[in-house]
Amino acid sequence: MSLSLSGSTRNLPQYGALVAVLLANWLLFPDFFSIRLQDGRLFGSLVDVMNRGAPVALLAIGMTMVIATRGVDLSVGAIMAISGAIAATMTQAGWGLSAVLAASLASGLLCGLWNGVLVAVLRIQPIIATLILMVAGRGIAQLVTEGQIVTFVSPDLAAIGSGSFLTVPMPVVLTVAVLGLTALLVRMTALGLMIESVGVNRLSSAYAGVNTPVILIAVYVWCGLCAAVAGLIVTADIRGADANNAGLWLELDAILAVVVGGTSLLGGRFGLLMSVVGAAILQAMNTGILLSGFKPEFNLIVKAAVLLVVLLAQSPALTTLLPRPRGAQPIKPHPVAPKRTTP
Amino acid sequence: MIQRFLPLIVTMAVLVVGFLLCAAQFPNFASLRVVGNLLTDNAFVGIAAAGMTFVILSGGIDLSVGAVIGFTTVLLAVLIEQAGIHPMVAFALALIVGAGFGAAMGAVIHWFQMPPFIVTLAGMFIARGVSFVLTTDSLPINHPLYSDLNEVAWRFSGGGRLSLPAMLLLGVFALSMLLAHWTRFGANIYALGGNRHSAELMGVPVARTTVGVYALSGLLAGLAGIVFSLYTGAGYSLAATGVELDTITAVVIGGTQLTGGYGLVLGTFGGVLIQGLIQTYITFDGTMSSWWTKIAIGVLLFVFILLQKGLLAVWSDRDGDPAEA
Numbered sequence: 043m044s045l046s047l048s049g050s051t052r053n054l055p056q057y058g059a060l061v062a063v064l065l066a067n068w069l070l071f072p073d074f075f076s077i078r079l080q081d082g083r084l085f086g087s088l089v090d091v092m093n094r095g096a097p098v099a100l101l102a103i104g105m106t107m108v109i110a111t112r113g114v115d116l117s118v119g120a121i122m123a124i125s126g127a128i129a130a131t132m133t134q135a136g137w138g139l140s141a142v143l144a145a146s147l148a149s150g151l152l153c154g155l156w157n158g159v160l161v162a163v164l165r166i167q168p169i170i171a172t173l174i175l176m177v178a179g180r181g182i183a184q185l186v187t188e189g190q191i192v193t194f195v196s197p198d199l200a201a202i203g204s205g206s207f208l209t210v211p212m213p214v215v216l217t218v219a220v221l222g223l224t225a226l227l228v229r230m231t232a233l234g235l236m237i238e239s240v241g242v243n244r245l246s247s248a249y250a251g252v253n254t255p256v257i258l259i260a261v262y263v264w265c266g267l268c269a270a271v272a273g274l275i276v277t278a279d280i281r282g283a284d285a286n287n288a289g290l291w292l293e294l295d296a297i298l299a300v301v302v303g304g305t306s307l308l309g310g311r312f313g314l315l316m317s318v319v320g321a322a323i324l325q326a327m328n329t330g331i332l333l334s335g336f337k338p339e340f341n342l343i344v345k346a347a348v349l350l351v352v353l354l355a356q357s358p359a360l361t362t363l364l365p366r367p368r369g370a371q372p373i374k375p376h377p378v379a380p381k382r383t384t385p
Numbered sequence: 386m387i388q389r390f391l392p393l394i395v396t397m398a399v400l401v402v403g404f405l406l407c408a409a410q411f412p413n414f415a416s417l418r419v420v421g422n423l424l425t426d427n428a429f430v431g432i433a434a435a436g437m438t439f440v441i442l443s444g445g446i447d448l449s450v451g452a453v454i455g456f457t458t459v460l461l462a463v464l465i466e467q468a469g470i471h472p473m474v475a476f477a478l479a480l481i482v483g484a485g486f487g488a489a490m491g492a493v494i495h496w497f498q499m500p501p502f503i504v505t506l507a508g509m510f511i512a513r514g515v516s517f518v519l520t521t522d523s524l525p526i527n528h529p530l531y532s533d534l535n536e537v538a539w540r541f542s543g544g545g546r547l548s549l550p551a552m553l554l555l556g557v558f559a560l561s562m563l564l565a566h567w568t569r570f571g572a573n574i575y576a577l578g579g580n581r582h583s584a585e586l587m588g589v590p591v592a593r594t595t596v597g598v599y600a601l602s603g604l605l606a607g608l609a610g611i612v613f614s615l616y617t618g619a620g621y622s623l624a625a626t627g628v629e630l631d632t633i634t635a636v637v638i639g640g641t642q643l644t645g646g647y648g649l650v651l652g653t654f655g656g657v658l659i660q661g662l663i664q665t666y667i668t669f670d671g672t673m674s675s676w677w678t679k680i681a682i683g684v685l686l687f688v689f690i691l692l693q694k695g696l697l698a699v700w701s702d703r704d705g706d707p708a709e710a
Contacts, residue, residue: 114502166690169446169502170643174690177630178683184676285676294506307500339521342514349507353499 053316056304060323067330083206095325096213097272101296102317103224104265109300111241111258112309113168115265118296120179121153122273122289127186129274130283133194147270154266158259183285193282203279213275225314241309299324302352388700392640396655403662411669417545427661428550429613434632435561436605438653441636443598444578444645445501450606451628452512453483457610459516462524462620472530480607487603491596516622523621534615550612561650578645634682635660638689
């Protein structure tokens with residue numbers, strides 16, 4: 043891809059941050075990088091970071107494209123709860139794995155379609171459109187599980203959470219597969235370009251012939267599907283569905299991962315891989331805090347600090363104040379309204 | 386004129402019809418006791434929602450209110466029980482901290498030109514994080530003033546009572562309406578939410594208004610935290626989780642446009658009571674499960690947003706404005 047070279051230098055801060063966090067973990071915990079093979083599966087802190095980070099990374103992949111269209115999807119946590127609730131309830135009722143997976147993914151697709159129609163056809167602000175499902179979705183998930191925490195005994199479904207493929211834990215495999223598939227879809231076709239153009243200016247994109255409603259709906263549907271996969275992983279991992287707590291506040295972590303990955307909340311250019319790197323940075327910090335013996339309560343404060351630093355670094359006000367390195371052009375902030383000079 | 390008041394009329398009609406339906410089904414529903422409890426139980430959400438109304442009217446959003454409420458309860462418990470500070474002093478400190486926290490977020494939003502959504506998200510993490518660091522346990526507050534304050538009530542015949550939280554709720558809404566509709570600050574907020582650029586050109590002090598709006602939201606979240614700590618008699622770092630969503634929902638059901646600039650403070654009061662009414666109905670019914678509350682509120686949210694969209698489309702056609710892309 044043509045942008046790969048400039049992209050790699052642009053993304054240096056993210057890679058640097060990931061390396062720094064991993065090194066800090068290694069200093070605190072010398073065994074951090076040791077990986078061992080046991081029962082045909084890799085174990086170790088680094089594997090654990092990837093494994094635990096998988097649900098947020100999956101959400102971040104879908105969220106990246108939603109944010110690239112200048113939207114946001116607050117309902118992904120609730121969609122995780124719905125897809126998990128359906129998977130657990132159906133498995134308990136004796137359905138086979140393929141039917142369970144199909145129903146669960148279909149629920150994510152439907153939820154995404156709902157969000158997409160609200161945003162694209164009814165033109166509701168994304169925050170509010172997805173707020174509806176965020177509020178009602180958990181109720182729907184509780185309706186499915188009838189308020190119980192549904193547990194199941196099915197080695198097939200559990201394998202999605204705790205199994206492995208070629209020694210790599212299944213959640214990591216799924217994340218890489220979804221990332222690969224998404225990158226293929228948006229980067230090998232004009233889809234990615236259209237998503238970015240809708241995010242930069244929806245009206246001009248429509249005039250330029252981009253079918254903006256279809257693009258927007260597709261983006262929200264894909265985000266819903268990613269959330270459904272994440273919900274399956276979490277449910278399979280704990281072998282049960284907790285409609286109240288599955289995916290709770292993960293939408294915020296996913297948005298955070300996307301922002302840390304460098305995709306602007308103002309829409310436009312996006313980096314799928316960088317969002318996954320963002321999710322990895324967050325998870326590595328989380329693991330580091332746990333390993334270092336700090337109270338896990340510090341996690342939120344550290345997250346907030348990282349968020350603020352990243353945002354300040356991207357802030358249009360700050361970039362115009364500070365000198366740019368190597369003669370790069372300062373990024374002009376998107377004007378909210380066209381500026382007119384007084385006559 | 387009708388454009389301005391139609392959403393409020395719809396909200397209030399839904400509230401009244403809902404109340405009448407409940408009263409028709411349960412004879413005991415239409416009593417001062419139920420109404421008093423409705424106000425008391427929703428006081429903290431309502432107070433925070435009043436602050437949220439100003440933020441949304443100005444075109445912003447504040448995701449930190451639930452976390453600030455939780456933080457305030459913890460701060461009060463720590464100050465009163467562990468530091469031995471008199472509750473009245475602790476209340477004043479909590480209000481100052483809340484307002485200062487909000488002002489800081491407003492300052493970051495204005496001077497660094499960052500989206501309010503993400504700045505207040507960071508604020509939410511900070512407020513929750515600090516309260517987790519202070520304590521993860523639920524700390525009881527046993528100061529005698531707390532039981533005295535909980536006894537303060539205006540009693541009616543038939544067992545109904547207007548408790549102190551309910552009085553605070555009514556007072557906050559009365560003052561908020563004054564502030565929004567009869568002061569320069571209120572007019573500036575509407576101008577800012579209508580079109581920031583035009584407001585700036587008109588000479589609206591954008592910086593002062595933005596900081597002021599978030600400070601006000603933080604102050605009211607602090608007050609809501611005080612009410613919540615009176616209501617539960619404890620400080621808990623997980624208290625009021627998700628209240629930011631309840632408040633945003635109340636504002637939307639109350640007829641305020643989320644894009645800013647349109648809406649009335651009184652509508653939010655109706656929105657809070659409609660949510661409370663649904664909860665009370667489900668409690669009265671006894672056989673319905675609690676998740677129906679969430680689904681019903683989601684449906685209501687959807688209907689009200691559609692209604693607003695429809696109204697806005699009708700008006701902009703009439704005014705000859707080009708439809709938004």
